[in-house]
Amino acid sequence: MKAAVLNEIPGELEITEVGIDKPGPREVLIQTSAAGLCHSDLHFMEGLYPYMTPAVLGHESAGVVEAVGSDVTYVKPGDHVITCLSVFCGHCSYCTEGRPSICSGKDLECNRGPDEAPRLTIDGAPAWQFLNLSSFAEQMLVHEHAIVKIREDMPLDRASLIGCGVMTGVGAVFRTARVEPGETVAVFGAGGIGLAAVQAARIAGAGRIIAVDMLDTKLETARQMGATDTVNAADTDAVLSIHEMTSGGVHKSFEAVGLKQTTEQAFQSLRNGGTATVIGMIPLGTNIEIHGVDFLMEKKIQGSNMGSNQFRTDMPRLVDMYLDGRLMLDEMVSARISLEEINQGFQAMKSGSVTRSVITFN
Template structure:
């Protein structure tokens, strides 16, 4: 039996209840969840902006300790400290074998409809949908072995949790999707958890100017702590012009980390000739972003980068090493730690826009 925050009806918040997890199958891992970050992507499903079968357990930015493993598991063992990732990869499809693991649809990593579900409600034995391969707002997770990776046990698990989404996405955008070269200019639009991680990674990569763009002063101040060399109030009428002036014509990389059509349009607008706009945020499903004729003539590029186009088993241990060496500042990204029972209040705090990352900690 495990306590969980369950989405029963979109727009009605989460309900604390109890579920039962199945025994691990051959390639499955049972994990005692120790911490899970509150991500804006969860909010999209909780509020019904993005559809998902219900009842379901959200949560996808987590760390924990392996309790048990299936007969064929070779990646981890009981007692290992692990970080989980929603982009579970099969290892066999075209995307996986060409090094684009984040694009894998992961069909082979989930149980089929003919199999018993991984999660059931304790009260009536009815199935509970597993969200994004994880369902981490629960005291335990039952996942495919390719959705987790073992980490150094010196890594604090409450900070390790945010590596699972915000930092993997933000740092992955810098290192994998954009391949930032030392000295290049980077602008980050939106200084939430993902944006702050992007800024920190840009500093690690040796970017020349790192410009943080956000309407909230507290977040701009925090961005400077994490490596921004300049900040711009995105609510200012001349915000884009300020960036163009700061950079003498635009940035090499503009990274959108909010999920708003206006901020994506700004990302394109502040590019220099030959620059690349990278969209990380989950936008409303009817949004469209594009390049104009002059943008195309100027060699500008536009790309998505789901989960930072991560190579999770390789990237995660490196990010842990960056933290343990003092290069990656996760302490500043984690704003507060809350209990599972306070999760709805945590999402209300997120919607206010003034805090970085809240993390649910499990005793």
């Protein structure tokens, strides 16, 4: 099969012939229908986070089950699925506490061991599977706990977005921060994840929803998706504007960029008792500075991993919300591209001109 491979870091992706094994007992072979280009892929390509090479990148996808292993009863060939990097073992302390997105057992239990044949190979040598998925490929071989079955009337290109960016932004609002009706919200960053957070705040019934970005085009999209107010931080002090608009700060703020400065601004934008949730991937080695005195007024800051998802529950709900018109996904797909156009897709992402490019197969 064809796949996009990262051979050196930093580096671009190369379309390469990659071998894929048959499903083991608890594995599922999937025909990839669509794969979104996510900022996290770019972080690894640029070396902001380490990874092994050669690796088949990609982790935001949907497809159709082609074959299942001998012990798999959850899906059968022909089923439509969304993949999720939050593969869960099902019985570690995090899984049993209801926090499967931070499962500690997945690396040992949901991967093949060193003595087993690798899932992916290049010229017979092992290739790394990125985040247990490797979606930039015509097929994926994954553990059965890395997929969720969905309705067949859901278009698979839009379903793929739910697999990472949408789940991450929406989950941060619904699950990590638990935004309540009427609460004021600020979202820093109006890319794919930030827009998903804006939408979730609207669906949750938030009061004022303030989107912050440096590009007016992105802020305009944020308005279409539910932002009641926007701040262009290129020419305005975002923290000051938010405090003025809300007479003292927001209940809940979200950082969807992955930078020290925006993380600190998200915290500074809170009213007393408010909570800042950091969704973005802050580069390794970066420390965040906040004023200790703010804790006296019960301001909080917390992380969110993939929206604290329970994806087998959450993703079918998001599919329903798309199909009943509440979750806007059509507007988030700015380009449909081929696998061969993947590097141009990442260039477009860097320029800030797109919300999401989606690779469609066949």
